[in-house]
Amino acid sequence: MAGADGDDSLYPIAVLIDELRNEDVQLRLNSIKKLSTIALALGVERTRTELLPFLTDTIYDEDEVLLALAEQLGNFTMLVGGPEYVHCLLPPLESLATVEETVVRDKAVESLRKISQEHSPVDLEVHFEPLTLVMPTLRQAAEDKSWRVRYMVADKFSELQKAVGPEITKNDLVPAFQNLLKDCEAEVRSAAAKKVKEFCENLPEDSRETIIMTHILSCVKELVSDTSQHVKSALASVIMGLSTILGKDNTVEHLLPLFLAQLKDECPEVRLNIISNLDCVNEVIGIRQLSQSLLPAIVELAEDAKWRVRLAIIEYMPLLAGQLGVEFFDEKLNTLCMAWLIDHVYAIREAATCNLMKLVEKFGAEWAQNTIVPKVLGMANDPNYLHRMTTLFCINSLSEACGQDITTKHMLPVVLKMSNDQVANVRFxxxxSLQKIGPVLDSSALQTEVKPVLEKLATDTDMDVKYFAQEAIRGKYSTLSIFYEVSS
Known part of the structure; x- marks a missing residue:
C-alpha cells in the first residue's frame, strides 16, 4: 500500500495518524500497541526524527491509550538507535509524566527510570538530569491556591526530600516546609506536622541540629498551641522523636517545656499520643523529669468520660510502669489500675485484668503477692456480683504469672469459697476458673480440694453451673480431665 502521495516511505506515519484520529478507542489502542512494528518499518533515523516528534506533539487521548504508550516507550531504546540516542525518548515520556491520570504518570516514570539506566554518564548529565529540576514546580505547588495541592506536597514531603538530596533540601525545602507548618489550612498543617520527625531525621547530618534549632523548632512551638486539635494530635504523635535527634541538653531546654504543655492539653488524643511515645524521651533524659506533669495527665485520661480514652491509657500502662519503675507505680498508679477493675464498662474491666497480668510479668510474682493479689482477692466479698466475677477473671489471668505456690495458697481458697455464691453466674x-488454673496446681490440690467442689457444682440446680462443672471435669485438654482419668 502507498501513502496519499504515492510514497511508500510515508505509509507507517500516515496510517498511524489516521488510526490515532479514529473515534474507535480500541483502534487507537491497537495502533499504539504496534508502535514497535511501525518503528522497525521506519528505521531508527525516521523513528527519531518523525515518529517520536509526532507522538510528543499529539499526546492527548484516553488514559488507556496513554498508558499503553508510556509502557511501549520504555522498550524503545534499540528502536531509536541504542543508548547513544536513548535521550530522544525523554520528551514524550516527560509529557506523559505530567498528565492528570496517576497510573499514566506512574508508568511514564517507570519507563523513565528504565531508560535512565541505558544513558551514558555524560548523557545523563546533559539530557536526563534537567528533568530533576523540579524546584520551580515544587515551589509553585507548595504555594498553590488550592489547599489540596499544598496538602499533597506536605504529605509527600519526606519522599521529595530524599529525591532532591541534601543541598536542595537545605536551600529550598527547609523554607517550603516552614511555610507548610504555618499554612492557613489546618489539614495542611496537620499533614506537615506528621512529617516533622521524619523531615528532621533526613536532614544532612552536618547541619541537622542547626537547621532544626534555627528554622523548625519555632514552627513546632507554634503548633503545640494550634487552634486545631487534629494538628496538635498529629504533632504529639511524632514530637517525642526529636529527643533522640537533638540530644539531652536540647531536649531538656527546648523540648521538655513542649512535652509538658502537651501533657496538659485539653484534647485527650494529644495527651495519649505524648504518653504513647514516652520511650523516645526516656532513652534521652529519663522519664522522671516528666513525672510531675505525667501523673495528672494519666489520672485525667484514666477518668475520662469516654471509655475508649480510658481503654487507651490502660493499654499504655505496662509501658509506663516499666519506664517509671515499681516504686513510682506503687505510689502513684496502683490505685488507678485497681479502680479500672470495677469500671462500669466491661471492655475496661477486661483490659484492666489483662493489664494486671502484664504488670506481674514485668515486676514479678513476689511483687504481685504483696501488692496486687490481696486487693484482687478482697473483691471476692464485694456486694456487686460483677465485681466478684472480676476477681475470678483476674485469677484466671494471674495464676500462670504468679506460679503454683501463690495460686495454691492464696488464690485457690478464694475460688473454692466462691463456689457457694448465691449468684449462678458466679458459680459457673x-x-x-478451676479448669483454667488446673494446670498450675499440683495433683494433691486437684484431688483433695478441686475435685469435691467440681463434683458438687456438677449437681447444681442451675443448668449452666452444672454444664460448666461437667465441662471442667471432662474437658478434653484439661489437667483436671487427665487427673480424673488416672484416679478412675
Missing amino acids: NVAK
Missing part, C-alpha cells in the same frame, strides 16, 4: 465462672 468458678467452674471455668
